[in-house]
Amino acid sequence: MSSSEDDIPLSQVHDDSGDEMPLAKRHQKRPTPPYTNSEDEDEVVPTKRRKTIKREPGVNDSDSDDEPLSKVKDMDVDSEDDMPLSKKAPKTKAKKETAKSTPKTKSAPKKEKSTTKKEKSTTTKSKATDKSASTKKAAVKKEPKATKVKKEATPNGLVKDETPATPNTQSTNEEEEEEKYKWWEAGDLDGEVKWDSLHHNGVVFPPPYEPLPKHVKLYYDGKPVSLPIEAEEVAGFFGAMINTDHAQNPVFQKNFFNDFKEVLEEAGGCDVDITDFDKMDFTKIFNHYDQERERKKAMTRDEKKRLKEEKEKFEEPYKYCMLNGRKEMVGNFRIEPPGLFRGRGAHPKTGKLKRRVMPEQVTLNMSKDCPVPPPPPGHEWGEVRHDNTVTWLAMWKENIADNQKYVRFAANSSVKGQSDFKKFETARNLKNHIEDIRKDYTKMLKSEVMQERQMATATYLIDKFALRAGGEKGDDEADTVGCCSLRFEHLTLQPPHTVIFDFLGKDSIRFYQEVEVSPQVFKNLRIFKKAPKQPGDDLFDRINPTILNKKFQTYMKGLSAKVFRTYNASKTMQDQIDLIENEGTVAEKVVKFNAANRTVAILCNHQRTVSKNHGESVQKITDKIKELMWQKIRLKKMMLSLEPTLKKKEAKYFHEINDISKEDQQQIVDRLIARQKDQAEKKFARDNEKLKSEKKPLLEKSVLKERMEKIDEQAKEYAAEIKTGAVEPKAKATVEKLKAQVETIESRLQTTQLQLKDKEDNSEVSLGTSKLNYIDPRLTVMFSKKFNVPIEKLFTKTLREKFQWAIESADADWKF
């Protein structure tokens, strides 16, 4: 309603014109080649993050046109709270400030603290003993109809349950179908306890290293080297990828080489003193692995199938688990294999050795009464835990960044489904608060307190441009930023109100946008950039995601920075869908849906590298379109040959017959002929191949020659047509028949053109991420039902499984 600027759905704010600005405009290139990172070469940005700031900027200074100035002055007095975070003296201020700010907020419902009552009762924090705690509390509050029967008898299920299960899956199938647990009909979720019982069979370890054949060796300084097996494995990791970009990256090389030497030493060294990476020659190793790949590819269909079945059979027990007595799928039950760490962007640790994970490093999490799956022979589990407040089944620590890795439920599991559902409900709830929040931060943009002003400005950016929170990162990680970690050099202010963002965000994906901001925001940003700040300094030096989120919590329970992204993505999708007319074919509607999806993807800056054959395949489609047009015109010319008077009578219809120049026509014909010849040759070869295997006589060369001559004849005819501009119709052609043919071509032309547009529009935008994570699936379901588009056209099989809850609960009139 209110047309005030704040209300505009963010996505449209900047690219009003409706049609998205071509991405190319927004950022000309993909980030940076990974290897431009290291301290060395890039002097371009002399400003790696400066952690400390020289001196207190002070809010105002002489920022003449900043009206709040006067006040700013006073507030400058309590400069004490005004220090950048990093410098703050530990004590006091925090409370003061909050106290101050509280009076203002009208909207903030300060509830959440108390709401937790429920969980409190049940949960004694982490220690909850699964069985007992579980059962009483969340304990299957409402077992929906289905479910019950089945395997209840064998609660510890899996192990035994599994084996017999396999053979008769067929029969049980429909049974299972109807007894699927519909958690979304069972109501309520929250609560600290995540499960009542959890039984599973542990994890799958990667196969042991298979040594190279004796004749395949690393060469050093021109000579073969006999490496200890441990080192050979590491050399093999690198050798197998010398044809990739990673292998050219100096950082990758250096990290690999260090770790390689380390492993080599651990293993007792070898007969050669390896000191120089450049003297290492991996080609033999590479060729070996390359051959292996070829060999695998060359396997017969049956062989491949058999192998696959074997693998599946072996993995079956790990693929499923029993959650609260119901069978659920596990996501990543395979322990990650060793290899070289492929960090994205300019990651300081890229190329380091990711070591093999041993059972001793693995912690299992399951019910107390679940039989502990046997560890691999000769090994022990690191730990077996029974924590029902978390949703992971196994965990280990990775050696690159010392992070935890988890084995979790699959996306189609109830656990994941529930939290997904919750996420979208929280985002939907933001609808009810967004107006107040926007009002509030608009006001706070002028706050006298620097921290509040930064907070408001950051919120504005997060809300309008869908920025991520932007937590602090270490020196041993890629230098990427989000809102709170934006630095001086990441935005350029262009009066009157234009801001140019240019920074690397998550995954080192470049965020480049030139946008208009409100005058006040522009002023604020100028203040935040004011001297003595310089490149390398944080723009928002008094806030961080934690502070921001704390504030968000005061507006609404469950509100954090990321919720804005979800909200704005889904909101944008809803708005875009609302603009779609319910008309046209299914395919056309799908295209429109994708276009809506695309606006969301662009909002969220979801990119992908354009595939290397993109240009090629665009060219191909373009050629196809040209050819179709040419054919269409040919048909029309035929009509005129039959009935010359038509040209005047239906001038419009025949208008286009001169649209293609003779040169173009010749080009099209040339391509067509070349293609036909090519095909003829291939067919000839293929046929002979077949005859050979059937031990039949081969076709003579003359047959091919004959065919070729025929094609040449065609070519001559075309050439004549082009010359005269007239096309001789076929014997039995009639104007009607030709018209019908034109129709068919016309429609093929349209689909092809649509296809081309879609391809180009999507070449560097990734729709998947938003569909998977940001767009409330109920919107898609709504679209499907309202527009009569089968859900299969919008959700792939896995997505349908993941979003089963949405498919079964949303109608044609569902609203985000």
Add this chain to the structure above:
DNA sequence: CTGGATACTTAGTATAGCTATG
């Protein structure tokens, strides 16, 4: 508060696997 640890979501890419096509 800070920093680290933990647990969970979000992300692009490598590749397995499928489908159109010729």
Add this chain to the structure above:
DNA sequence: CATAGCTATACTAAGTATCCAG
């Protein structure tokens, strides 16, 4: 009926959020 050309899935890196100890 292979194979090119893609699309869907698997994989795992890289974020966010929150909690806890010092």
